[in-house]
Amino acid sequence: MKDSASKGIWPRFRRRFGSVKLVALSVGTILIVSIAVLLGTLWEYCNRVSTASRQQEQSIWSGLVLRGWLSQFVTICSAVLRICISVQLLLVCKMLASLALENRQVQDKDIGITFIHQYANSGPFGIAWRFITAAKSGRGSLGLLAIVLLTLESVFVQFSSTILLGDLKPVSLREGFDTVTQVNYTFGTWAPGDDLNMFSATPVEFPVFAEKSAARTTVTGGKAGGMVDSGNVIRALLPLRGLKLATLASYRGPVTAVNTQAVCFAPKFINATAQFRRLPPLGPQSPDIDKRTIETVNFLAQIDNMEAGSANRKLFERSSLKFGGVEFDFGLINCTLTANTTSICEVTDTIERHENTPRAVNDFPAMNISDIGLHWLLVSNSSWTNISSINPARIKRDGNEAFDGTEWATQNFPSQDLRIRHSLCAILFKWAAGDVDVDVTSNYTEPRLYRNPPSADGSWEFDTTYVQRQLGSDGPKRLSNQDRGVLNLPSFNRNESQPIQSIGWSLRLQSTRAGYGATIPGAKTGETRLLEATVETLFMNSYHDTKQLSLAWEAAMMTSITTFYYHLLDFFVLPGDATIRFFKSYAVPRKLLGLFLVFANIVLHFLLVSVILYAFFSSQSFKDGIPDPEELGYLALRKQTGSDTSIELTTRINRRKRRTHDEYLAVDSGEE
16 A cells, blocks of 8 residues: 655655755755845844944844954855755756756757766756757757856855955944053142143144033123123043044043133123323334334223122023122223234132132032132223324223123223223133043044135134034034034043142233233234134134134133143043043945845745756656666667657556556555
8 A cells, every 4th residue: 555645745856866855955945044144134234333323232243243253254154055055056957957858958969968967967067068069959948048047156156255255344343342541631730830831832633522511502682782601511531642532432431521611791881991002012122023112002990790680690690600699899900902902801809719619619510600710801802093192191981881782892982083892701611530431433533723825915824614613613503512523421420539620811811911911812012912823713713703702712711721631641640540442443244235146146046946846846757756767768769760669669668667656656655
């Protein structure tokens, strides 16, 4: 009794080719699909993380990339893919040889060798010539098409590794391991005279910093006074420079943080008088220096004391700095001004500021005007005509201030054609030591100063556009940190064991008392530059681009402190440990062409295998069993003699086929 299961396709397949070939076909298919899924997932991950803020450091793919094993993994996958496809191609070529015999798609002289190819062949290359010669004689066009496609597939799969590796491109990713190093990060003790050194330092680099900033505020008053507030800003200066800072991926450790803010508003004076003076030039003289005396104006004024309800206080209270119930008096303002120059004067108040003030005063960042880091500066622009005779008497202004809705108030002295514009600025400038945890999303480029073409008179200055963008002083609205190439500062944890230090302007202004005033810029003999020449350019360009004096001050303060910090970075005395991770170049998939080509080859492979399997399973030779060599001889004899009337031979062959088929089935069912 015959087992009906023995008539199934797969039992026949196993009897025809053996169990090993059946396993190769099924397991090979699973492996090919699995490798395609793995490669597709890897390519998708690498293309995503190479443009994302950070890779998933705990993922398997991330570990593969960061350990440098990606190329080896792709090579191994390609080798497995090549083996599986090649084994299946050998099996498919056996089926194709059987189909060629059954459908008479080979020449008669190749029947014998094609019969052998049903059981042993070397792949598409081994049987290709049989189909080519048959096609030349008008046979087997479909077989030729199949063998050509199989041959192309066989060639392509040999180069799958090279094609896939061609998709790999270098990408900067954060390295897989932290680097713990010791850094020096603070100024140490702030000594008298450091203010002067800081403001005289020439900036040569503008390293990336981490920033946490509050919103800016602008108040326009129409014909009343206006106010501009740069917003409270904390910037963390990282104790790294050069290539290390340019390739930084994350930093967790101590830093020096700078807290800056500038609030400028149009002040209202109680009294204001002016007096012209001709003063001799100061400093060393040379024959080409103009020997004429210098025309200056001495400006005296008293500002109201910001009592509750006063005009100045109402305007100032619209800023983010608060009074906190503080009452104080401003001292008398006494400034020496020169024409067509921005002159700076310090304004004193009665608030006592020292390091032992309560913690509420020493908050970081500062929140009120009694903070140790806050100083008042009166910024003035004056203009008058060149007069031949000067009235030495003190003159009074014409009425009260005139306002134009900005942070400037104008004083007019018509008797001497004198016009002075003032803006009173509360400048907050302090620093402290603390810890930060900063992540870098991508490599940042340090901005540079570029030299503008010389003007008609031969003078030149720097183009500060890119530095202004980094500092946020290239426009009234601060761009995002990412657009400015600045790191995000989530939080700053102040080191309680270190004091908060104030960086003021007093010492710098006092150094100008031997001259006729502190100016921006100091263009004439007898004047002293308040800021270094490059910082002055940055100050003036920022004000020109933003039309806000507070933003110009913020840019100048930050540039001065950053320059001083990095000049002394190698000599700081307070050490600390930092955990640092850098960006490193890794070769990861950034293109999809190679992957698509390999996928197309896999799809073509499965399509060809499916079609040939279907044709083979439907063939008579697969249903009847192994062809008899005697039948092959009869086929050749019939072709040679042109006769098919040999009934005896035909009957014997048919009998042999029936007997062979019955025995074939009996073996599988256990019958003998």
